[in-house]
Amino acid sequence: MDARYKSREIERRSLDVDGLKRSFLEWLVYSVGKDARAATRRDWFHTVALAVRDRLVDRWMDTTRTYYQQDAKRVYYLSLEFLIGRLLTNSLANLGITDQCRQALDRIGLNLDDVVEAEPDAALGNGGLGRLAACFLDSMASEALPGYGYGIRYEFGLFEQRFEHGWQVEYPEQWLQFGNPWEFPRPEVLYPVQFYGRVEEFRDSVGERAYRWVDAERVLAMAYDTPVVGYGGDTINTLRLWSARATRDFNFGHFNDGAYMKAVEQKVLTENLSRVLYPNDATEGGKELRLKQEYFFTSASLQDILRRYLQHHSNFDSLPDKAAIQLNDTHPAIGIAELMRLLVDQHGVTWDKAWDITRATFSYTNHTLLPEALEAWPVRMMERVLPRHMQIIYEINAKFLNRSKARAAGDNARLSRLSLIDERGDRRVRMGNLAFLGSHKVNGVSALHTELMKQTVFADFHAEFPERINNKTNGITPRRWLHQANPPLAALITSRIGNGWIKDLSQIKALAEKADDLVFREEFRRAKRKNKKRLAAYIARQTGVDVQVDSLFDVQVKRMHEYKRQLLNILQAIALYNEMRDNPTVSWVPVTKIFAGKAAPSYHMAKLIIKLINDVAKVVNHDPSVHDNLKIVLLPNYNVTAAEIIMPAADLSEQISTAGMEASGTGNMKLALNGALTIGTLDGANVEIREHVGEDNIFIFGLTAEEVNDLRASGGFNPRDVIASNPSLKRALDMISTGVFSPDDPHRYHPILQALTDGGDHFLVTADFSDYCQAQQAAMDLYRDQEEWTRKAILNTANMGWFSSDRTIMEYATEIWDVHPVKPEHPAETET
Ligand code: CR6
Numbered sequence: 001m002d003a004r005y006k007s008r009e010i011e012r013r014s015l016d017v018d019g020l021k022r023s024f025l026e027w028l029v030y031s032v033g034k035d036a037r038a039a040t041r042r043d044w045f046h047t048v049a050l051a052v053r054d055r056l057v058d059r060w061m062d063t064t065r066t067y068y069q070q071d072a073k074r075v076y077y078l079s080l081e082f083l084i085g086r087l088l089t090n091s092l093a094n095l096g097i098t099d100q101c102r103q104a105l106d107r108i109g110l111n112l113d114d115v116v117e118a119e120p121d122a123a124l125g126n127g128g129l130g131r132l133a134a135c136f137l138d139s140m141a142s143e144a145l146p147g148y149g150y151g152i153r154y155e156f157g158l159f160e161q162r163f164e165h166g167w168q169v170e171y172p173e174q175w176l177q178f179g180n181p182w183e184f185p186r187p188e189v190l191y192p193v194q195f196y197g198r199v200e201e202f203r204d205s206v207g208e209r210a211y212r213w214v215d216a217e218r219v220l221a222m223a224y225d226t227p228v229v230g231y232g233g234d235t236i237n238t239l240r241l242w243s244a245r246a247t248r249d250f251n252f253g254h255f256n257d258g259a260y261m262k263a264v265e266q267k268v269l270t271e272n273l274s275r276v277l278y279p280n281d282a283t284e285g286g287k288e289l290r291l292k293q294e295y296f297f298t299s300a301s302l303q304d305i306l307r308r309y310l311q312h313h314s315n316f317d318s319l320p321d322k323a324a325i326q327l328n329d330t331h332p333a334i335g336i337a338e339l340m341r342l343l344v345d346q347h348g349v350t351w352d353k354a355w356d357i358t359r360a361t362f363s364y365t366n367h368t369l370l371p372e373a374l375e376a377w378p379v380r381m382m383e384r385v386l387p388r389h390m391q392i393i394y395e396i397n398a399k400f401l402n403r404s405k406a407r408a409a410g411d412n413a414r415l416s417r418l419s420l421i422d423e424r425g426d427r428r429v430r431m432g433n434l435a436f437l438g439s440h441k442v443n444g445v446s447a448l449h450t451e452l453m454k455q456t457v458f459a460d461f462h463a464e465f466p467e468r469i470n471n472k473t474n475g476i477t478p479r480r481w482l483h484q485a486n487p488p489l490a491a492l493i494t495s496r497i498g499n500g501w502i503k504d505l506s507q508i509k510a511l512a513e514k515a516d517d518l519v520f521r522e523e524f525r526r527a528k529r530k531n532k533k534r535l536a537a538y539i540a541r542q543t544g545v546d547v548q549v550d551s552l553f554d555v556q557v558k559r560m561h562e563y564k565r566q567l568l569n570i571l572q573a574i575a576l577y578n579e580m581r582d583n584p585t586v587s588w589v590p591v592t593k594i595f596a597g598k599a600a601p602s603y604h605m606a607k608l609i610i611k612l613i614n615d616v617a618k619v620v621n622h623d624p625s626v627h628d629n630l631k632i633v634l635l636p637n638y639n640v641t642a643a644e645i646i647m648p649a650a651d652l653s654e655q656i657s658t659a660g661m662e663a664s665g666t667g668n669m670k671l672a673l674n675g676a677l678t679i680g681t682l683d684g685a686n687v688e689i690r691e692h693v694g695e696d697n698i699f700i701f702g703l704t705a706e707e708v709n710d711l712r713a714s715g716g717f718n719p720r721d722v723i724a725s726n727p728s729l730k731r732a733l734d735m736i737s738t739g740v741f742s743p744d745d746p747h748r749y750h751p752i753l754q755a756l757t758d759g760g761d762h763f764l765v766t767a768d769f770s771d772y773c774q775a776q777q778a779a780m781d782l783y784r785d786q787e788e789w790t791r792k793a794i795l796n797t798a799n800m801g802w803f804s805s806d807r808t809i810m811e812y813a814t815e816i817w818d819v820h821p822v823k824p825e826h827p828a829e830t831e832t
Contacts, residue, residue, distance in 0.1 A: 012054040015097050020104035023051040036108070042178060044110060045088070045118035048101065049181035052091050053227070060227045060236035063824040067146045071312045072822045073321060074146040075813070076305055078298060078335060079328035081130030081277070082137070082151050082239065083158075085480075085640025086119045087182050087226075093484050094142075095233040120175040121641040123157035124241075126281040127559045128474075128666050129367050131640065132445075132805075133328055135666075138477040139809040141230030141237045142503065144821035150301035152293060153183075153224045153241035156276040161598045161637045166614030168599055168607050170279075182226050183241075189223035190245070191303040193296050199388050204348075211345060213388040219270050220245040221300030231479055231503055235824055242300045244273035280600045281559040282373045291334075291377055291385055298335040302342060316349055320360035324817035327364040327439070330375045330431035336362060336438030337389040340396070345388070355396070363816050364435040364442045365472070368663050369449070369457055370563070376428035379421065393420055393429055400437055405464055417460045436461050436468070441816045443472045446664035446685040448705060472812055473688055474664040475805035478505045481670045486648035488527035489674065489797070496520070505804035512798040521790040528649070528675060528793070535649035538642075539594070539633050545621055547631045551590035552783045555671065556654035557638055557646055560599035560606040563661040567752065568765045569593070569654055570613050572773055573620070573632055574732040580626045588629040589780040596638035596646065605751065610634065612749055615741040643667075648674045651789075652779055655680030656772065658763045660705035662686075673800040675793040677782075679775050681768070685803075693799045697792040701775035702768040711767070719761035722769070729769050 012023065028034055028047040039047070067074060092098040102112040125131060133149065140147030159170040197216030204210040221242040228237040246267035278290055305323055313322070327333055336358060343354035368374075383390045397420040401407060406414040420437070422428040436442050436458060444450030450471035454462045462469055483490045483502050493501060496514060501507040514520040532549050539547055556569050573593050580588055595613055599606035617632035635642060653671035655662075655678050662684040672678055672689055679699040680686040690698050703711065711717050723730050737753050739746025756766055783789050813819045 013058060015055065015095075015100060017100050017103045017107070020051065020097070020100055021107050023054065024048060024104060024108060027051050041114060041118040044105075044115050046179070046181050048105070048115055049088055049091075049119070052088065052095070052097075052101070053181060055095060055097070056091065056227055056229055056233065056236050059233060059824065059826065060238075062826045063236045064238065066822060066824045068311070069825075070822060071322065072146045073324065073817075073819050074148060074308075075140070075324045075326060075817045075819045076301065077133060077136060077140075077147060077149050077326050077328060078301055078332040079130070079133040079149065079151050080294065080297070080331040081125030081328075082122075082133045082149060082241075083125030083127070083130035083640060084122045084134045084137075084239075085644070086116065086121055088116050088119050089484050090138075090480060091229050094138075094229040094231050094479060120178075121157075121639045122175055122180075123173055123639050124151065124154050124277060126158060126277070126279065128664070129282070129329060132474055132666060134640075135475065135477040135480070135805040136809055137228045137237065137239060138230070138479055139475070139805040141228045141235045142232070142477075142479070143806055143809060143813070144230065144235045144823055145809065145813055145819055146822050147237050147819075149228070149237075149239040150297065150304075151239070151241050152274050152277075152297045153243040154274060154277045155243075158277055158598065158639070159279055159601065163610075163614060163634070163636050166611050166618070168610050170601050172276075183224045184226075186223040186225055189304070191221045191300045192247070193219050193221050193299045195219070195292060195295070195385055197387065199391060211388060211391065213341075213345070217270075218247050219273060219296065220247055221296060223300075223304070240301075240304070242274065242297045244271045244296065246270045279598075280602075281561065282368045282370055283600065283603075284373055284375050285602075286377070288381060288385060291381065294331050295334050295338070295386060295389075298332040299338050301332075302335055302338055306342060316343060316347065316354075316357055319357050323361055324819055325362050326812070326817070327362060327435055329365060329367045330435050333364070333375070333431040333435035333438070334386070334389060336434055337386075337392045337396070340392050341388055344392075351395075355399075358438055359440050362435075362439045364439040366432065366435075366442065366444055366449075366453055366457075366663075369452055370661065374457065375431040376422055377431065379427040379429060382429050390429075393434065396434070396437065397421060406460070414460050418464065432457065433461070436465075440468070441470055442468050443470050443812075443816065444663065445472065445474045446688060447471050447473060448660075448682075448687050449663040449684060452660060452705065470815065472808055472816075473685055473803075474666050474669070475803050475808035476666055476669045476673065477805045478502060478508075478673070480644070481647060482673055485644040486527070486531060486674055488530045489524070489648065492523050492527050493797075501801075503806075505806065506801040508801045509798055512795060515791045515794040515798065518787075521787060521794065524675065524794055525786065525790050528651070531648035531674075535594075535645055538645050539635065542635050543633050545617075545631060545633050547592045547633065548590050548628060551592045551629075551631070552651050552780065553592050553594060553649055554652040554654065554779075555594045555646060555650035555676065556656070557594070557596040557635075557643065558665075558667050560597045560603070560610055562605055562609075562755075562763050563658050565656050565658060565763055565765055565768075566595060566597070566609055566613065567763075568656055568768060568772055569595070570609070570616055570632075571729065571732050571765065571769065572776055573630070574616060574735060575728040575773060576776070577616075577620050577623075577626060577630055578728065578731060578735075580629055581623070584625060584627075589783050590629045591631075591780065593630070593632045594635065594646065594650075595633065596635040596642060598638060605755070608749065608752060612736070612741065612752065615748075619741050643670070647671055647676075650674065650676040651783065651793075652676060653678045653680070655683070655686050656702070656768075657681060657683045658768075659683045659703055659708050661763075669800065669803040672796045673803065675797045677779065677789070677792055677796060679772075679779055689800075689803070692802055693796045697795045697799075699775040699779055701771040703764060708764060711764070717761075717764075717767060719757055719766040722766040723757070726766075726770055728773070729766065 027050050032043050034043045157173045160173045194216035200214050222245045224241050226239040339358045343349040420433050444453045497510045613634045647670045653676040655668040659681045664684040681702040736749045742748040
């Protein structure tokens, strides 16, 4: 081998400072095409990312090869969303070369923190569901599980949010604009995906009735692979995202003038399929393009999974022993009909056998009980877009209903609830029912949510299949959400208990005994203060508002949704504002209310709440009579990168959804792990957080899920009575309705007031208001006692070990997937 080439080979793997520095300089010139004088911050980011990528390629290939050679059982996580955020810090930390990289850049006269800032935030998701998928990827790689993520390579991620005159305005998020150094395009990994057309019946070679899908439109799915680095860098898994390409026919066709332009237009339209992420969080628009996106990535993924399986096998009998396919919500549920189609129509498997294989391979996670979020595609649309799948769904349904217990009992109402087709009004395919029926396991994402699934949406299915529903409480990766996002606290923890917690978060429990140690408390506070300073600077940059670092940072960051009740929080802020103005001589605990979150572009009520928060903030922040004791900020464009700054700096974590409505929540976990105390309802995973951190270390308030249910059912709740009996609530609402916060348009908030009164206050904001204010008061009182507050904060961090996504993923692996860790073999390293 050419000596120069060989030395470069070694250089590419070198993890020491000199080697890194040399590869940075080489990459800058030969791949980015700049010299050091002309290079921008972005050039340096690309340079560093490419050099870091070099250092993981060998291990990536080793990992993939090991899985292949051992024919290991793989898990395939199918998800329409992966909210991964930035990757540079993550890759460096998981490879364990952050310090070396920092020093290498120092020697070139650059700062790693600046370089990191040039990376765009990959926002291929809306909120919790997408971020959960990203945490799971990290945990699968860190636990050495053979796991693949499959999704869509959206050209536009979740929109960029700006505020114009306090209103949310959406801008396209062009994260790929300057190229993406982490991805490997795989132009040779291409699968056809069809739409429309019709189904033809024919007789197969043995005279059996068979079907083929003809006259369909064809799109190609092209793969882009991103390496997923596990902690320690040993296992490197793959996230495979699909991008739509027009078929080759276009390139080779022969056109006259008119047909040529038409063909080009057609190509552009076809490729729109993977253009943009739908910006709805947990609600469904029912748009045809969305259905096509769902089928597009699901079909490509299944074809890829079967191709991989067939490398080692000649029939499909052992597919369930080699592949576990997890459906992240119902978005990929069409995969059940698609696998049946692939097995029966394309590979000649008999129906019954195909059905057994399908059910043994798939499992399904439900992420919400909100009725507006349960996908139900109009039969007419499904018939047109996916005619063969519609037939298959009818067939699955007919066979199921024929055998069901409900039929045996002659219970027709139950039978119609079990049906895959909702026959009321325009007929629809219930994707949740399809996902349930086609899976061997179905799980909820917190203990409460799973219980409610059994009692509500899937009550009838639960009676039919009592073993199928199980719980897998969500988790978060401690690598990103503590080790990377919170360097001061991470260093402090490591100084006391070693760094084992990064890989095994249960070890963090050992901090509990430090809660009474005054020196440790002092250092814990110092770490928090450092993070608060960083956030205060960020707030000043983003909003121009100066906040007091020593005020109570009261944080509500999440999508804007009525059920999450940002409205309850801002009403309490108004009440507090009034109290402070009424009692100027009292020594108030200074409070900074920090909000962040996007609203779906068509969700008018959520956007109006954004405007209200901004309007209230403007009045309060400029009122000298509160002496800076209260500041309110709404940070624009909340995303993973912003969360990494906010989570470590919070004192109080707002988890105040109407009980029974938040399936789990995961922001609640990030905040508590970083030492924030929760103020929350007994909803989602808050219930389990309380069990772990102890009821003395959390502020619980409000109606329980059961009480909410009873109250709504009884019809005995009149918000007007509640308002009338609570002067501070009444005053806050009066101020809103008389235009105190909107002098330019006094009626602006009429829809909000209407919803709280005549609208019946569906989310029970008024019902929980008084209890919430008391809990807030308790938090402020406690905050005066910094020692006691810190003690509780430490106990929160110490008791959050169970909420690691490593724990969650190992539960999936053993209880649902039957997938086991596989240690990659690294021949390359023994050679050199
Ligand atoms: N919106 C739930 O609402 C949960 C995540 C992840 C959600 C949230 O409580 O933590 O999923 N549901 O399980 C959906 O997206 C449908 C969410 O993020």
